Structure formats: structure tokens, C-alpha cells
Amino acid sequence: MAARSYDAYREDRVGRANVGDTAPLRAYYADLERMHAGALWTVANKIEPWEPKTESVPVVWRYADLREPVLRSLDLVTPEQAGRRVVFLENPGRTEMSAAVGWLYSGLQVMNPGELASSHRHSASALRFIMEGEGAFTNVDGHRMTLGANDFVLTPNGTWHEHGVADDGTACIWQDGLDIPLMNALEAGFYEVHPDLQQAVTYPVDDMTKAWGNPGLRPAGAAWDKRYSPLFKYEWAPTYEALHRFASVTDGSPFDGIHMDYVNPATGGPVMPTIGASMQMLRPGEHTRAHRQVGSFLYQCAKGHGYSIINGRRYDWRERDIFCVPNWMWHEHVNGSAGDDACLFAFHDLPVMKALGLYREQAFGDNGGYQPLLEQ
Amino acid sequence: MAARSYDAYREDRVGRANVGDTAPLRAYYADLERMHAGALWTVANKIEPWEPKTESVPVVWRYADLREPVLRSLDLVTPEQAGRRVVFLENPGRTEMSAAVGWLYSGLQVMNPGELASSHRHSASALRFIMEGEGAFTNVDGHRMTLGANDFVLTPNGTWHEHGVADDGTACIWQDGLDIPLMNALEAGFYEVHPDLQQAVTYPVDDMTKAWGNPGLRPAGAAWDKRYSPLFKYEWAPTYEALHRFASVTDGSPFDGIHMDYVNPATGGPVMPTIGASMQMLRPGEHTRAHRQVGSFLYQCAKGHGYSIINGRRYDWRERDIFCVPNWMWHEHVNGSAGDDACLFAFHDLPVMKALGLYREQAFGDNGGYQPLLEQ
Amino acid sequence: MAARSYDAYREDRVGRANVGDTAPLRAYYADLERMHAGALWTVANKIEPWEPKTESVPVVWRYADLREPVLRSLDLVTPEQAGRRVVFLENPGRTEMSAAVGWLYSGLQVMNPGELASSHRHSASALRFIMEGEGAFTNVDGHRMTLGANDFVLTPNGTWHEHGVADDGTACIWQDGLDIPLMNALEAGFYEVHPDLQQAVTYPVDDMTKAWGNPGLRPAGAAWDKRYSPLFKYEWAPTYEALHRFASVTDGSPFDGIHMDYVNPATGGPVMPTIGASMQMLRPGEHTRAHRQVGSFLYQCAKGHGYSIINGRRYDWRERDIFCVPNWMWHEHVNGSAGDDACLFAFHDLPVMKALGLYREQAFGDNGGYQPLLEQ
Amino acid sequence: MAARSYDAYREDRVGRANVGDTAPLRAYYADLERMHAGALWTVANKIEPWEPKTESVPVVWRYADLREPVLRSLDLVTPEQAGRRVVFLENPGRTEMSAAVGWLYSGLQVMNPGELASSHRHSASALRFIMEGEGAFTNVDGHRMTLGANDFVLTPNGTWHEHGVADDGTACIWQDGLDIPLMNALEAGFYEVHPDLQQAVTYPVDDMTKAWGNPGLRPAGAAWDKRYSPLFKYEWAPTYEALHRFASVTDGSPFDGIHMDYVNPATGGPVMPTIGASMQMLRPGEHTRAHRQVGSFLYQCAKGHGYSIINGRRYDWRERDIFCVPNWMWHEHVNGSAGDDACLFAFHDLPVMKALGLYREQAFGDNGGYQPLLEQ
Numbered sequence A, B, C, D: 001m002a003a004r005s006y007d008a009y010r011e012d013r014v015g016r017a018n019v020g021d022t023a024p025l026r027a028y029y030a031d032l033e034r035m036h037a038g039a040l041w042t043v044a045n046k047i048e049p050w051e052p053k054t055e056s057v058p059v060v061w062r063y064a065d066l067r068e069p070v071l072r073s074l075d076l077v078t079p080e081q082a083g084r085r086v087v088f089l090e091n092p093g094r095t096e097m098s099a100a101v102g103w104l105y106s107g108l109q110v111m112n113p114g115e116l117a118s119s120h121r122h123s124a125s126a127l128r129f130i131m132e133g134e135g136a137f138t139n140v141d142g143h144r145m146t147l148g149a150n151d152f153v154l155t156p157n158g159t160w161h162e163h164g165v166a167d168d169g170t171a172c173i174w175q176d177g178l179d180i181p182l183m184n185a186l187e188a189g190f191y192e193v194h195p196d197l198q199q200a201v202t203y204p205v206d207d208m209t210k211a212w213g214n215p216g217l218r219p220a221g222a223a224w225d226k227r228y229s230p231l232f233k234y235e236w237a238p239t240y241e242a243l244h245r246f247a248s249v250t251d252g253s254p255f256d257g258i259h260m261d262y263v264n265p266a267t268g269g270p271v272m273p274t275i276g277a278s279m280q281m282l283r284p285g286e287h288t289r290a291h292r293q294v295g296s297f298l299y300q301c302a303k304g305h306g307y308s309i310i311n312g313r314r315y316d317w318r319e320r321d322i323f324c325v326p327n328w329m330w331h332e333h334v335n336g337s338a339g340d341d342a343c344l345f346a347f348h349d350l351p352v353m354k355a356l357g358l359y360r361e362q363a364f365g366d367n368g369g370y371q372p373l374l375e376q
């Protein structure tokens, strides 16, 4: 075996490890390895970096590219074979864990009219953001939600869920978002198929939205002690209206424009314990300032077009395109239109970071808050 | 002085005090009184009752009676003299503490167009429910709310607040609700007049409603650590719409029909730490079953007409009438119309009871859940 | 009837009511009274005071006076007649509600060896602080606590409880503390006698103290979702030791010397939802500075002697004396010994004030923080 | 390139992916890869396992083996070169992340008398468990803790900390425990060296232990809003005493004997937001039943000897040995002595699992709760 280097991470700085390889040390390291141990100073600077360095890279997944292969899967595999016909997004830096960014999974799922997937549940928390088609629905623990474009729907951790498209609908495509990679990393993933394969719908259609999706009001006395939102579906029309109502009374965030979080109405907190979501509107011509955050983000353009600058490089997007902002990367957003607004849906892992006390954010201080563009 | 009786509360039951007066005991009691003390057994059964016995009595305050005197106050006193022109509701069992029921105060306030009250703040939490008139507004800590009939507005504990009516408005009447009696009972009431008499309005009109009054969405990243709701105004139109949306997917409460709580959207909890509020809709012909609760309630009929049966007696009400349900009294509600719905606004002290771990409720078990009417 | 005055509370200050009685107004007020209403400006300044004005007065109850009458009750009444033989403390300003201060009740209870009271439970939260005697015990929900001088024991809201003294013990006296007056004020008091009159002791003696009364450690995985402490007994020896340990590393509070709160080890919060308790040590010669608080306090001198200055008047106390500090009264404490420490046990209603968002405190700013003594 | 298999994870079960490789599908997969995407059904069964399958393996690190190499590091590297002289524990299944088990790091650190490490802080939460030597101390945010064998000390997330050994002490060895791997996995790790290299000790020695390490008592009114315990050091003597006190009133846990959690006395919760710790005592001859938990554990034998059975294999341990129980592995513990107790210190990531709603546990149901031993 060629001599392995143990001093790859040396730093010449007080308080950091700075030990060169010597023959006695190499012998020592070999001794340690035999007893499942190592010398901390050989890895200390690697495992205690000055700041996070993400493994993920920025990517834009263009709907113009993906739509055709997604639809093609309808012909390539049956639902029975595939379970679900999904094209998942694979970050080049995270192929091993099938992640789109950080510990977040995402995919584009397609179903034909009249299809109904089998019901199951799992430790992973899941959400859907509807991209196109008519007649899609999701059943969650006996509640049925009908779905239209830009509707946002939850199938939380531990709930029985299944998707389908009505007989008189069209082929439907939606984006799935899950924390499957996180569940695997934490070795906490359990999975069950529903004993009856299909669950019964035992509540009126869209009952949770009608009971819990009202401004400043909730069902009196209704107990809700789950860790996720009882509002399973957030519809697009009132969401878009809310953005405009909010816009009429706020200057907006310098970093995110008119930015609203989807919340659990029973607590005011995030929609699920491990995944949060938001919708933001960039006003005509708006160009936000850059900041960075401990957390990973996956965006879908719900309306309009524009671009984002991520760690100094420009990424264009238009309606239905999906892109990611990896952990602790500088990012700013630009609406490409001077006349119309642009809307970005996002989901992220900030609830994890905040639950563990790890969240930070930082504004880009130089250049008036705007990143200089790097040579491409 | 005639001999005072010390054995008024005797009960012949194991575990309860049952001591008759004797000469030596009377001498003993007199000794104790001189040292600011007493014998527990002379009062034990009084101060440890088997269940609560409220001092309040049910009352209906009819708007047909009160409206004229309320308006008359406009001529009788100036705002400068009176501070505020308010006719307050005085429960016959609570006259000493100027309470409408339990520890809750309520009054009908009237203002002329062009009037603006002076700004102040206090430990008491306050709310308004608008009864009639055009052009009313309330300012709270720099936020202005415009007000229409059946709007519900908060001026929470510790906030600077003032009311007014626009120059082009009409005389406006609203119901005030406060916990002034509770503040006095707890000896916790502080009061301040604003140093400038008037506060500046520093935010866009109705900004809190437009920012926080959206279904399932909140301003992203907005910190809100106050103990009261950032949603200062709950408007009638979306509230009434919410009742109907909820009604379309629920059987309703057996005791309260279609019943929704006004909530703090930042927490999902009550609107203020000491006062909660709700709106309920009785469907055409609905007659709810009876229950009782630890807590005091003050209702205003916001729409329709009907009656409530409280501890076996019937109390009729119609739009704008106010009535109370005292603590631990059986009550059931009846919509007087077979064709239209009836709506009851209520505020109450359940947040106090729940914060202190004292809340209980009980369903009326006999007679199919309906109280037999007592002879009147 | 002589003409009643309606203008007793006038204040000549902007923003306050200042309306003189006139004949038309008197007629108006009479009209309002007939409809269970009144004019707010006749009472506004009374019910919205600038700051709290307590009804309670400072009192010292000297054990030298009370001990003999307490023991005399053993001969005057049987336990069967009296339920419990207790001399309760009656604040001259709160006789109507049998309160020692504010909404707090207190009494001195005595039992003979071999006696065992009947078991009961109630909405009121209760505590005991042991004053003298050998062999006392308390049973709470199947747990038995043995009791010695200066031990502090809980019988929380809703728990079955009963007291007794072992056959080989001596007559025992302890101070009871309860929130009975608060329960009555809130009309929230329920009371039950145990169906078997006596409860079974089903756990090892002092098990809760041995399981939960350990520094920085708790039973692993033990669920405790009650609103009160699982540590039912706080013993004197470790408490006194803790005061000295803490004293060795702190300068102490300027207002309270070495001051520790008894806490619920499952939450770090107060021992019960409506009553808190603390023990404080005044070091030899210590004279604390004055402050005032929204809350009512009842102290017992557990060790030593000294005095407190309350709203400018001096109140001397020695071991076993009990005294109160009413709401929002200035108070400072003085250890009467230059050579030994003095310890004050206290219980209070701060958990109520804090749960409702009403707590305030203020340091006495003049005269170096010390109150000038008023002429007596 | 040899043909890659895309159907490695097929399962012949309804609701699971079961798609065989075909030429058209391979072409399709290649298309997807070019656009940073994949077909979910090729990986679905891999990334959604039926239950967790940990990457970690059980290991015992024997102090008899490690002690000598640890001491040898004193001669091999200077503190200036190494930063800290630590031999870290490397789980054979987690070498890539330098983890001892799951996402937990551990190492044995050694210091000579008179040495003082430089002060720094980081996102990782850290703890120490003292193994041998006299005179060790740790400084945390201006507080100094002196340390003896089996003392447990925290240097929480974000606190400035440094370790040293007094001039008149001896070479000291302790176990470090950190969540460094988790911080790296979450890409949330920040690191800073103290600007002065050394921090000032500004509080009395051991002040936090003397202020917060008292049974059922805390400093009155002391604010503590950090997410970690103010009790930075948990000493061995009172901990061992607590185990025996608890043992005198409990049957103990069937799975863990006399088991106590170290807690944050300000909340009753875990000592740090990402790491919990406990001490457990196995009574003479005790053999616990098996269970498994979502969470990773690292144990150190603090007293006595015995063995654990982990997923059917026996692992012997004696005082100072360290061993791990990986996620979701069956485990049971056996005291090797019939006459003396054995104590196991453990730290784990249960606070992470619980904060994210992922915790589960399961008792081993067969064979009376005891695992059959596998052939070795």
C-alpha cells in the first residue's frame, strides 16, 4: 500500500492541528487503527471547519426538459410495477443519498386519469405542489383533498396517504417533496403498506381546509395535538390573494420580497416538524439583496420568470422550473419582468435547524448587498 | 349586639365541619378574632363548597332599551368631561365591581363623527364589537383599524389605544369588553395617559389584518413574542364566510352549533391572555343541547334572533341584544328562525381558567340533553 | 333615601372622568339603573386606578400568641366535628373572604398522635410547612410523606390527600397555605370526600422525594404531565444546605438575600399552577433594599429573628411567626442577628400573575433603596 | 463500462417497486441522468426501507488497550501542534465521518499538569466524562469547574471553552462526547478561536453547580433562556447517591435497571438540544430485558463490570471500557457481579430524535424478553 497521508488537513494557526507525518507517528496511527481508533489531530481541522461547506451544488431543473420524460414514464412502466411513476431530482453532489439538495428529496410524479396509488405511510414527511392537470386528489388519514395548479398539500409523517386522478381528469403532474434522505441519515425511517391497500375516505371532501383554513378563526374546542398542521391543503387562489394583501401594507423583505410562510394554524409554527414551506412574490422589476442561511431550499417558480444569483452565478428560471439553493450559499432573486409579479414556492429544512438550535443567517455586506457575478 | 352565629354553615356529613355554638366556643372565637384569626370549622363549609355557586345572575340587555340612553349621553356629557361616553352593563349580583358577569366588564360606547378620544394604556385587556355606525376606527400602538358592523377589534393589555370616528362618518356605537374587574380583584391594574394625548399612526391602515389575517399563511420570519394576537381586527365578512365554510364539512358542536374561536395566528391560542372570544352560528331551527362550563360568558347577537335557556329559564334575544351566561350555569341556545341562521358573538374568561388549570365542562345528562323549563 | 353622590371619583386631569352631578344626570343615572346599567364616567376613575391599591394590610401573627389557642382546639372540638382543627389567619382587610393576604388562605393546623383526617380533594391547591411535633405525615394520591420541622409538602389541586400523626408521635402543628379565596373568587371550587374516607398508600414512603428530589437528575423516561410538581416534599436539611452552597458563589439578591425558589423538577417552573414558594436566607446583619411586586406574599420565619419594613412601618418577627406583604407594597427585610443567619419561608401567587401576564416589580429608588420609617 | 444494474432493489410486494431492466428503460435512465434526474422506482425500495438499518456496528473499546496509546500521545505531539491530544473512537461502519456511533463523536483526551488548551467555541455540543487523574478543570463562558473521576461536564453549543490541569495535578484522561458528525452532516458547523486565546474566569469556581445543582430548588428569579443546562457540572458523589435513593423506592426499568437522566434544571429537559445523557445502575446480578430504540448510544462503564447483548452477540465490559449500541439494535445489560452494583454512563442523540418527532422504542417480545445468543 502506498503511504497514506495523515497530515492533509494541517492549518498553521494557533488552536488548530498542525502535525506533520513522521515515521513514529505513522506507526502510532497504524496501532490506533487496529483498535478502531485514530488521532484526532489528523482529522480535527477537517471535521471542525470554520464554517459549513455544503456538498450540494446549485442546479436548475427545467420543466421544458423534464416534462417529456415524466410523461413518457406513463408508457414505460405500470403503476403496479413502479409503485409510483416519479422522476426524481438528483443533485450532482448528493447522488449517493438521492437528494435534490441537502437532506431533501424531490421528484415529479405523474398519474393518468382513473389511477389510484396504493395507500401507505412512513416516517418521512411529504408534500406536493401541483404543476398541471385536472382531477388530482390526495387522501390523508380519511380526508380527501382535491387539487389544482399551485395548490400545496401535506401528507405528514405517519399519516396513511394515497394519490389519484379522477376518471374524468387529465394526466396530472406534481412535485413531491420529502425528507427521505434525512430519515435515512438519521436511520429513523419506517415504512408500511396499508393493510387494505386503499383507505376509506371518511370525512367530507376538503374538510380540513374548510375547517382550519380560515383567517384568524379555528374550530372551537377542537383538539389537535399532532406535530403537523391540520390544514392539509393550502389553495393557490387565497394564497395569491394573501400575497397581494400583505404587499399592500409592507415594504417586504430586502432578501425575499413579499414572503409568507405556510403555517400550522393550530400553533403558528411550520407545517411539519422537519419541513417548512413558503410562497414569495417578487414585485415587477424587484431585485432582492443577497443573504445566506443555515438550511437547504428547493424552489419552484409558480408564476412568471426571472433568475437567482447563487454564490456569484446566475441561474435563470421560468414557470414550473425547479432550482435549489444549497446550505449557506449566498443568494438573491430577480423578477425578470418589469410589468408582472413572479412567485416562488419553496420548501426547506429550517424547522430541523431551528429545532436543534442551529439556524443562522447573514446578510451580504459588500457591494450594496448584491453579489458580484463570477466569471462563468 | 345580638349574639352572632358561628355555626351557620354546619353540614351533617363525614369530612365536613359540624360544630354547634357553645359558650366556651364563643369565648374562644372572640379570643381568636382579637388576634386576627378564626376557627376554620366556622367557615370551612362556606369557603370549600361542593361546587361553584356564582354570584352573577343571567341578564338580557335589550338594545331596544339601551340604544336611546346611549345616544342621549352624546348630549349629556362632553368627551372631555366623561373621558369616554359609555353606558356600562351592571350585573345585579356584581354591582360592587361594576361587572357584567363574573370578572368581565362590558359597556356600550358611543362617539360622534369627528371625535377622537385621548390615547391611554392599562393592564386591562380590551376588545370592541361594532354595533352600528360608519367611520369608526381604533388606533393601537401606531396601527389604525377601520371598523364596520360586527367587526371585532383588540386593544390588548399594555397597548396604547384610542378610538375615533371619521369626520364624514355617523354616530357609532360599539360594545366594549374588558377584564377590568379581574384586574381590580387581582390588584394588578395600572393606567397611563399617553404623554402626547394622541398617538401617531405609523403603519398603513389595517396593516395587521392584511399581514396576519390570511388563511394558513403568516409573514415569513416576522417575530411576534407578545402574549396577544398580532391580528388586531377580525372582520365580519370573512368571519361569516368561515362559519359557512366550516358548516359545510362539520356536524357542529351539540352544545354550540357551528362554533369557531377567534385566535392569535402566531400561536393558535386565544386572542389575549385573559380574554377569549368566539363566533357561533345556529343553523335554521337549531336547538343545541345544554352544558355548563367553568367560565363566564357575555354574548351579543350579531345576526338573527332566538333564545337561550339558562339554568332552566328562557331568555329571548335578537340582533344587538347582549346577554350573559354566568359561571357553571346550564345553558342551551335556540335559533328562533326556521329559515335563516342566527349568529352569537361571545367573549369569556376561559383563558384565565385554562391558564390556571381550572377549566371543566359538563354535559346535561338528563332529558335528552335539554333542560326542563322552570316555572317562571 | 338621601341623594346618592355619583361624582365621588372625579379627577381633574385630561383623559379622566370629571363630571359633576346635576339634576338631569341624576335622572339619567336612575334610568340606567333600572335597566341594569350605569354611566361609566361615574365609576371610571375608581375601576381604572393609576396603580393597584391593595385591600390587604400588613399583619404579623406571632406564634407566641397563636400556639396556645391552636393547642386548645384539641380539647374544644373533635376531628369528627371539626373536619380539621385549624386556626386560620384573617387579614383585617380581607375578612369577607377568609384570606390571610390577597387571595391566599392560611391556617395553623394541629393533630394529636394517632389521629388521621379523612381523605378528600378539591380545586384549591394546598401546601404545608411544618412548625413543630414528631410523627406527622401526609398522603397524596397513594404516596406517603413523613414530615419534620421546616419540611415543605404539597397537596396539589385535584389530588386525594389526608394528614395524620403516628401513634408514637407528638401533637403536631403546621401551617396550611391554600388558594381557597382565589378559587371562590373565580367561582371554580369543587370539593369531594374520598369514597372510602381513607386512601390506600400504594407506594414506598417518601418515594417521590427520593425519585425526584435529586440534583440535576430525574427518573429516566418517567412521564409527568401534571401541572404540579412530582416532588411532593421538600425537606429542610437539603434546603438549608442548598442555601449555603448557593451563598458561597453568589452576592445574593439586593432585595432578598440568598433566595431560592422551590421548583417542579419536571419543568423548572413553580410547584403548583397557582401558588409558588421560596426559601430565603438573610446573612448575619443583612438588611436588604426595598422593592414592590404585583403579588401577595405570606412569610414564615423558619430560623432566627429580625424585622421587615413594609410600606414604611416596621414589623418584627422571630422563629415561627407568620407575616404578610400585601400586593404592591414596598418591603425590605432585616436579619436581627449579627452572628447567625435568618431564614424566611414564603408562598405567594406569582404563578397566577405570571400566567396572566400581569407581573411587575419595582425597586425603591430613593434613599439608597431603603424606605424612610413613617411615624407610628 | 459494464452495464450498470438499475433493478437491484426490486421487491415482489404490492405497493413496492418491482421493475426489471430493459433496453428501453436503460436508455431512459441514461436520458434522465444527463438532466440530473433518475427514475424513483430504481431506488425507491432502497431509500424507503421497511425499518432502519444502521451503518454502525457494535464495538467495545477496552481501556486496557487504549490507555497506553492515549498516554503515549503526551510524548508524540505537543499541545501546540495537536490542538488537543485526543485518540478518537472510529466505528468501522462510520470511518468516513469519524463517528463512534451514528452521528456521535467520541475520543479520549489527555493533558499533563500545568497545561491549558486554547479557548474556542463551535456549533457542536460537547460533554466530558472524567476517567482518571487529579486537578483537571474546564472553563465555560467564564465559569470554572473542577473535575474528578466520573464527573460529567458540559461545554454546550456556542460557549467559549477550554480545558486544563492544575500545576499540582496529575496527567488526566477524560472521554469527550460531541455531535461533530451531526453538525457536519447538517452542514451547520461553525468554529472560532477565542480572540485572546484564553478566557477570563469571572465567576467563583463551581458556581453553576452550587447555584443550580440543588434538589428541588433554583436561584429565585434567575433568568435562563439558553437551550442548554445552566448546571454545567454533574458530580459523581451526589449522582451515585441519587441512584441509591431512587433504587430504594422503585422496581427500576425492566430494560435499564435504576436509570436516571441528567437534566437541565431550568426546564427538566435534556442537558443540551442535541445530546442527552444518563447514568444507570445495574443491581447485583441484574440482567435486564432487551429493547431497541431510534437513537444511538455510547456507554462508559463507570463502576463494576458485566456485559451487554447487542443484536444477539455478547460484549463484555469493565470499568472505563466504552461501548456503543447502534440505532434500532436490540440490547440488554447484565451486571457481572452478584455482590456489587455496576454503573453505566451513556450519552445519546435522543433529543434530536424527539425534537423531530422520530423517537420510537420496542420491547423484545419473545423468549421472556431476552435475546437468544447467536453463534459467534
Ligand SMILES: [Fe+2]
Residues within 6 Å of the ligand: A120, A121, A122, A126, A161
Ligand atoms: Fe408516501
Ligand SMILES: [Fe+2]
Residues within 6 Å of the ligand: A255, A256, A291, A293, A331
Ligand atoms: Fe433566502
Ligand SMILES: [Fe+2]
Residues within 6 Å of the ligand: B120, B121, B122, B126, B161
Ligand atoms: Fe382603554
Ligand SMILES: [Fe+2]
Residues within 6 Å of the ligand: B255, B256, B291, B293, B331
Ligand atoms: Fe356553552
Ligand SMILES: [Fe+2]
Residues within 6 Å of the ligand: C120, C121, C122, C126, C161
Ligand atoms: Fe384539603
Ligand SMILES: [Fe+2]
Residues within 6 Å of the ligand: C255, C256, C291, C293, C331
Ligand atoms: Fe420581595
Ligand SMILES: [Fe+2]
Residues within 6 Å of the ligand: D120, D121, D122, D126, D161
Ligand atoms: Fe471544543
Ligand SMILES: [Fe+2]
Residues within 6 Å of the ligand: D255, D256, D291, D293, D331
Ligand atoms: Fe436501552
